[in-house]
Amino acid sequence: MKQFKKTAIALGLAQMASMAMAQTAPATDNSATVIVTGQRAALQSAQKIKQNSDEIVDSIVADDIGKLPDRSVTEVLQRIVGVTIDRTMAKGDPEHFSVEGSGVSIRGLSYVRSELNGRDSFSANGGRSLNFEDVPPELMAGVDIYKNPSAEQVEGAIGGLVNLRTAMPFDYKGFKAAISADRTWSELKKGKTSPSYSGLVSNRWKTPVGEVGALLDLAYSESATRTDAFQVEPYYPIKDANGNPVFAPKGAQWRTLEFNRKREGAYGALQWKKDDWSSSLTYFKSKYQMKWDEQAIFAQSSPYNIRLSPDSTFNSRGALLTGTLTDSSGAGINFGDDTRNANRKSDTTDLSWNLRWRHDSWTVTTDLQHIKAKTNDLDSTVATGVQMPKEQLDLTGSVPKLIFSDADRAYLANPNNYYWAFTMEHLDRSKADETAWKTDVKYDFDHPVLRDVRFGVRLTDRSATTVRSNPDYNWAAITQPWQGEISHLAYLGDPRFAGNTNLHSFNNFFNGGVSVPSVVFPNAALAQGYPNSYAQLHTYHDILCAEKGNTCSPWTPATFGTDPAGTNDQSEKTKALYGQLRFGWDNLKYPVDGNIGLRYVQTNSTAHGYTVFSSTAPTGPTQGIQIPVIAPFSKAQDFDNSYHNVLPSLNLRLKASDTLQFRFAAASALSRPDFSDLQAYTSLSQTADTVTSNGVTTVRSLNQSGTGDGNPNLRPTTSKQLDLTMEWYFAPTGSFTAALFNKQLKDIIIKQVYNYQLTDTSGKSQNFTVTGPINGAKGYARGVELAFQQYFDKLPGLLSGLGVQANYTFVDSKRDLYNPVYSKYCTGGDTASNVNLNLNGCDTNGTTFGNLPLENLSRQSYNLALLYDKGPVSARLAYNWRSKSLQGVNVNGTKGGDATDSNPASPTFGQTNVAWALPTWSDSYGQLDASVFYKITEKVQFGLEAQNLTDTTYKQLMQQSTGMMGRAWFKTGRRVVAKLSYDF
Template sequence: MKHLKKTAIALGVVQMTMMLSGAAVAQTTEVPKSDVAAEPVAVVVTGQRAALQSAQKIKQNSDEIVDSIVAEDMGKLPDRSVTEVLQRVVGVTIDRTMAKGDPEHFSVEGSGVSIRGLSYVRSELNGRDSFSANGGRSLNFEDVPPELVAGVDIYKNPSAEQIEGAVGGLVNLRTAMPFDYKGFKAAISADRTWSELKKGKTSPSYSGLVSNRWKTPIGEVGALLDLAYSESGTRTDAFQVEPYYPLKDAKGNSVFVPKGAQWRTLEFNRKREGAYGALQWKKDDWSSSLTYFKSKYEMQWDEQAIFAQSSPYNIKVSPDATFNSKGALLTGTLTDPTDGGINFGDDTRTSNRKSDTTDISWNLRWRHDSWTVTTDLQRIKAKTHSVDSTVATGVTMPSETLDLTGSVPKILFTDAGRAYLADPKNYYWAFTMEHLDKSEANETAWKTDVKYDFDHPVLRDVRFGVRLTDRDAVTQNSNPSYNWSAISQPWQVGWNISGLASLGDPRFSGNTNVHTFNNFFNGGVSVPAVVFPNVSLAQGYPASYAQLHTYHDILCREVSPTNSCDPWKPATFGADNYAGTNDQSEKTKAMYGQLRFGWDDLKYPVDGNIGVRYVKTDSTARGYTVFTSTAPTGGTMVGVPVPNIAPFAQVKDYENDYHNVLPSLNLRMKASDTLQFRLALASALSRPDFTQLQGYTELSESANSSTNTATGVTTVNSVSLTGKGSGNPLLRPTTSKQLDLTAEWYFAPTGSVTLALFNKRLKDIVVNQTYIQQLPDTAGKLHDFVVTGPVNGAKGHARGFELAYQQYFDKLPGAWSGLGLQANFTFVDSKRDLYKPVYQKYCSGGNTADNVNLNLNGCDTDGTTFGNLPLENLSRQTYNLALLYDKGPISARLAYNWRSKALQAVNVNGTQGTDGLDSNPASPTYGQHVIAWGLPTWSDAYGQLDASMFYKFTDKLQLGLEAQNLTDATYKQLMQQNIGMMGRAWFKTGRRVVAKLSYDF
C-alpha cells in the first residue's frame, strides 16, 4: 500500500466508476436536466466496457463539467450503498464516521460526501430536490437503495438552469423510465453478504424490476416498477486512547500522560427498503410522466464499551515508564491511588434510527416547432426518529499497563487482572443516559421551463424559467438532550466504593453478562472480558431505567432515612421544550435565463452557454429567548454597576430574507474530434443547514461579588453578560466565486485522459464564534451580551486539480485484450481566514464550567491554543486505482481507494479538566480550577482494496462475487495536541464478501 501511495502521482490519476458486467441502461448522450420527461436517444450497450463508454460519452457531450456513473440493465450499482459508489469518482471523498459530531463511531458503508474537499453538496433525484430529515439540506446517500438507481451524475460547476445550492458540487441520482426500453423488460437479483467479524451470519438483499410500453388510442403509455430490499450486518472493534494531560512522572519531570485506554465493539445492523414506480405517456406534441420514489432506512447498533472516567490529574505513572522526545507516554503502568484505583465505566449502548423519504413528481411537456414548454410539480416528505440508550456499570481497576509504541495500542494485563475484570462482584451500577430525537421535513416545488430553438449559425437555443418552493422542517431533541442520570457514583459517596450499588450485593445483582470480546481485531489482539449490562436493559427504556433507579433510591435512604431522594425522570419532548425544538420554514423564488451558442465554422469550434440565475430566499425561525440572572439585587451595592434587567422567557420569531444573483459561463473548444478544452466561471451559494438556523438563545447575567455581613454592603468586582445560541437564524448563505479549466482527450471509445484545474473562493463561511446581542435594562439602556453561536465569520478557498485516466488495452493479444485500467488523482489546497471578530475567544479558566471559553481552533489540555486549521472533511490528496477485465463472459475489477488525513471536527473531543481552584461548594470539583479543552480530531490517511468478479452463463443469467476491504485495513483517528498528532482511536471492521445472482427476462 505504501508503494501505491508513493506512485499515485507518477501514475497519473484515476477516474474509477464502479460498474458491474451486464447490460447497461440505455443512455442518452446528454445528461437529462430539467427536461426529465424527454424521450432519451437509446444506445444499446452491453458489458462493463460499454457502460464505461456510455459514461464517457455523457462527460464528453455535456454542457457542464460532469462525471457520471452508468449502472447496469436493472439500474443496479455494485456497491452496498450509493455513498460507497461515489468515492470512486475523481474529486469525491466520503466520511467514515456515522456523524460529523460523533467521531467515535465508524461507518462501514460511509456517510457524508464531499466534492473537491467541500461538504457544500446538493443532492437531486432526477433533477429535482431531494433531502433527508436530519436538519440538513441534502440526502443521506446511505439511506437510498442503490438497486433503484440507474446512474449518478456529479456536476462540478453550475449553470444558470440548475437549481442553486451547490458550492462543492451537485449529485443527481437518476432512475430508469419506461421509455428507456424498447418494450418489455424484467429482471431480478438476489445476494447474500458475509461479514468477517460476524462469524456465521449473512445478510440478504433482493431486487426486481419490470417495465413495458404499449401503443394505445390515447397515445403511447409506459409503466415501470422497481422494488429493493437489503440487509447488512457488520461489526466494528475499536481501541481508544484518552487525550494526553500535563503531569509529573516519578522523577518530577513534566510529561504528558493519557488517563487511560479502552476498547469496544459495535454490532451494526441495517435494513433498507425501496420502491420506485414510473408512468409515461406521449401523443403528438405532448408528453407526461408521473414518478413515485420511496426509500426506508432502519439501523440498529449495540455497543459494549469500557472507558476511563477518573480525574486525569490523579493519575500516577510507574517509575519504569518511557516517553518520546516531547514527553508523551510510550510505555508504562498507570495507577490512581487518590481514588483507590482507576475508575472505568462499562456501558451497553443501543441506538435505533428509522428514516424514510417519499417523493411524488409530475411532469408535463409540450413541444411544437421551435418551442418546448415543460412544467414540473414535486412533493417530497422526509421524516426520521431515533432512540439512543446507554446503561452502564462501573469498575475500579487497580492499574492499567499501556504500550503505545506499535501500530495499535497494547493494553497488558496479568492473569489476576483479567480475572478481576471478569468478576461481577467488582462492579457497581453506574448510570443511565437516553437521547430521543425526531424530525420531519416537507417541500412543495413547482417550476416551468421554456426553450426556444434558433435556426441560426451561432445561436442554438435560449432557455428561461421560474421555480417556487415552500419548505418546512421541524427537528425535536428530548429535554434534557442527553439525560445522564447517576445510579451510584463514587463522588456521591465520598469515593467510598463500598457504598455503591455493587453487583456483589444480592439486591443489585443480575441483568449483566461477561462479554469475552471473541476474535477481537480479527484475532490480532487479546483483551480482557468485561462485565456489561444486558442489551435488554438499554433496549427496555423507559421501564428498565425506572427499575435501575430504584437502586439509587435504596442507597439514598441508607445514607439518611429522611432523604427525599429526587426520583428519576425520563427525557421527554414536551410542548415547552423550546431548547430542543428547531422549527423552520423557507420559501424561495428563482428565475433564470440562459443562452446556448456555438461557432462550428471556426478552425477550433467553440460552443457553450451563458446565463444568470436570480433567487430570493424568505425564511422564518420560530424561536425562544431566555434571560436569567444570578447577580445580587437590592441592598447597598458598591463597585461595578449591575444592570437591572428583569428575567424573562419569550417566544420570538426571526425573519431572514436575502437575494442572490448567480451568473455563469460555460465554454468548450474542440481542438479535434477527440481533444477539447473547457472554461467555466460561476457564482454559487450554499444555504446554512437548518440545524445552524435554530432561534433558541440563552442569555445570562452573573457577578463576582462579596457581601460584608457586618455592614450589609455588597461589593461587586465584575459583571458578566454572556449568552449561548443553539443556532443563528440570521445567517447568510456561504457563497463562492469559482473558476474551472479542463483538458479532455478521448482517444478511444473507453479511453480518455482528463485534467481539471479549479479554484473556489469562499465567502461567509459559517463558524462558531462570538457576536453581540443587546438587551435593555429597566431604564431603557442597551447592554451588550457576548453570545456564542454560529456566524458568517470566515472566508477561504479550495483550489487544486483533478487528473483522470481510463483505457482498455484492446491491442493486446488474445485474452489479454480484456485488460483495462482506471486511475484518478485529486489534489486540494484549502485555507480559512477569520473575519476580524468583535470578540475573540481564547482558552481560559473560570470558576465554573459554564464560564470557560474555547478557542475556535480548539484548546489543548494544558490551556494552549492551536494555529489555523484547514476546512473540515478535506483531504489534500485522494486517488483511485482500478485494474479491470472484460472479455467474453468474465468481468472483473480490483480497485483501491485512498485519501490523506482530513480534519473531522474541532472541540467535539473535549471536556473540563481540573487542576486549580473551584469556588463553588456544590460542585464535585470544589477546590479545583476548571479548565476547558477541546481538541481537533482528524481521520488519518486510509486506503481500502475492493474486488469483484462476474460470470455470465447466458445473456440472461449472471453470477458474481464482490469483496470489500480485502487487506483488512485499520482505520485510525488522530487527535491534535501540541505534542503532536496523537493516536485517538483505531477501528477494525474485517472483510465483506457478497455473492450475487441476477436474471434478466
C-alpha cells in the same frame, strides 16, 4: 512520506497506462462491429455523458439493471475523481465507524446538493441533502456529479451537485424485466449472512390516446457488520514518578459494535406522449432502519489522579509511550462499562409530475414535486462501573497494546467487582417536506451562432422540524464514587443489586489479532427497556441514600417535545428566476460553444423559536459597577431572515479536435445554512461577582452572556469559482482528463461569539456575548484533478479484456477565522487576535496552531482500478485512498481537562483554564475492493464482490501540543457478497 509514496505509485501507474495508450492505434471506420455490454458499456456511456455535457460533470452508469458497481451510493460516489466520503456515522461523533460510509465531500467541500432525477431530494437530518447511505443503489440507473453550476441548475451546490438517476419506461424499446438476489458474509460476524433482493419490470404500449409506459422497481437489502475499536483518552499535563512534567492519558479502552440495517426502496414511473405533448408521473420511496448494539469500556477517573510507574517511557515531547497507570486514591482507576443500543428509522417519499409541450422552436416544461422525509431515533445507554487496579499500556505499535496479568483478567471477569454506574437516554424525531414548482421555456434559434435561449421560474415552500429530548443526552448517575449522599456503591455482589448482567468475552477481537479481557456489562434488555428499566435501576441509588439517612431526588427521565430548547421549527420559501443563452461558433478552426446565464434567487425564512433570560445579579442597592435591570423572561419569538443572491455563470468549451477539448467555467454559487444551524433558541444570563462588607454590596464584575443553539440570522456561504479542464477522448472507453479549480469562499459558518442586544428598563440597549454559529470565516479550496481510463484492446487473446482506471485529486485549502472582539481575522502567530477562537482551533491546548483547514477535506485522494471485460467475464480490482482530514474541534469525547483542578494531591491543583478543545483528524485510509461476474447464459449472471480485502484498520488522530496522537483504531474485517441475477 507514506502519502507521497502512494501518490507516486498512483501517478506511476497512470503514466504506464498512458504509454500503453500511446501504443494503441485508434479505431478506424473499417473496424468490426462489437456489441459492448456490462462494465465496459457502462464506462462508455459515462464517458459520453462527460464529453457531451454543457457543464463539467462526471458520471457513473449502472452496469446492468440494479447493478451499480458498489454496495451503497456513498461507496459508488467515492470512485469519482474529486469525491471523498466520511467513515463515521455522524458528524461530531468520531467514536462510531460506518462500514458503508456516510457524508460526501466534493473537491474537499461538504457543501453538496442532492437531487433525484433533477429535483430536490433530502433527508430529515437537520441538513439540506440526502443521507446517501439511506438510498437503495439497486434503484439507480446512474449518478452524475456536476462540479460547476449553470444558470438553469437549482442553486445550493458550492462543492458540487449529486444527481441520482432512475430508469424511465421509455428508456427501453419494449418489455423489460430483471430480478437479482444476493447474500453478504461479514468476516467478524461469523456464521451470519445478510440477504438482498431487487426486481424491475417495465413495458410500453401503443394506445388510441398515445404511447404509454409503466415501470416498477423494488429493492430490499440487509447488512450486518461488526466493528472492534481501541481508544486512547486525551493526553493531560501531569508529573511522572520523578516529578517531571509529562503528558499522559487517563486510560485506554476497547469496544465492539454490532451494526444491523435494513434498506427498502420502491420506485414507480408512468410515461405518456402524443404529438407535441408528453408527460410523466414518478413515485420514489426509500426506507432505512438502523440498529446497533455496543459494549464499551472507558476511563472516567480524574486525569490528575493518574500516577505513572517508574519504568514509564516517553517520546521527545514528553508524551507517554509505555508505562503502568494507577490511581492516587488507591481504589483503582474508575472505568465505565456500558451497553448502548441505538435505533434510527427514516424514510423519504417523492411524488413528481412533469408535463412538456414541444412545437416548432418552442419547448415548455412544467414540473411539480412534493417530497416528505422523516426520521426518529432512540439512543439508550446503561452502564456498570469497575475500579481497575492498574492498566499497563504500550502505545508504540500500530495499535495500542494493553497488557493484563492473569490476576487482572480474573479481577475484570468477577461480577462482584462491578457496580451500577449510570444511565443515559436521547430521543429525537425530525420531519421535513417541500413543495416545488418550476416552469422552463426554451426557444431554439435557426442561427449560425445562437443555439437556444432558456428562461424559467422556480418556487419552493419548505419546512423542517426537529424535536430533541430535554436534556439532549440525559446522563444520570446510579451510583458513582464521588457521590457523598450514598453509603456505598451498588455492587453486583450485593444480592439486592445482582443480576441483569453478562460477561462479554470479546471473541476474535480485532480479527484475532489482539486479546483483551472479558468485561461485565448490563444486559441489552436494560438498554432496550427504557424507561421502565431505568426507573428500576435508579431505585438502587434511592436505597443507598436512605441507608445513609439521606433523602435524594428521584430519577427524572428526559422529557420529549415539552421544552422549547429541544424544538427547532423552520419554514422557508424561495423564488428563483433565470435566463441562459447557449451559443457556438462551429466554423472556426477550433470550434467554441457554451452558455452564459444569470440566476436570481430570493430566500425568505422564518425560525419559530424561544428566548430565555435569567439573572442572579443583586437587585438591591449596590456600589461599583452598575447592574442594568432587565426583568427575567421566557417567551416565544419568530425570527424572519430574508436575503437575495445574483448568481452569474459562464461555461465555454473549445474543441481542438474531435477527441480533444478544453473547458473554462466561471460562476458564483451559494450554500444555505443547515436548518440545525438556524435554530432560534437563545439562553441569556446575567451574573455578578460581588463582595459584601459592612452591609454594603460592591459589584466587582458583571457578566452578560449566553448560548445559542443556532442563529436564525445566518447568511448563506457563497463562492466565486473558476474551472479549467482538458479532456482527451481517444477511444470509446479511453480518456485522459485534467481539471484545475479555485473556489473563493465567504461567510463560512463556524461556532463563535457574537453580540446580542436586550433593552433594560431604562431603555438602554445592553450587549450580551453569545456563543453560537455565525458567518465567521472566509477561505478557499483550490486544486487539481487527473483522471485516466482505457481498455487495452490490442493486447493478444484474453489479455485484450484488460483495462485500467486511475484518478488523483489534490486540494489546498485555507480558512481565516473572524474575531468579533478585535474585528479582524485570526492569523496563526497573532495570539492577541486568537482570543475566543479556541472553539475553532486557533488556540488549542494552550498552543497556537494557526488556522485549521476546512473540515472533511483531504489534501490528496486517488482511485486505482484494474478492469477486465472479455466474453462472459467482467471483473474489477479497485483501491481507494484519501489522506488525513480534519473531523472537527471539540467533537464527542475529545474535550480535555476541567475548568479548575480541585484535587489537592494533583500537580496542577488550583490551575484554571485547563480545559481544551482538541481537533480530531481522520488518518489517511485506503481500502481494496473487488468484484467478478460471469454470464452463465445471456440471461443469467453470477457474481462475487468483496470489500476491504486487505482488512485495513481505520485510525483517528487527536491534535495536541505533543503532536498528532493516536485517538482510535477501528477494525471491521472483510465482506463478501454472492449475487445471482436473471434478465427476462
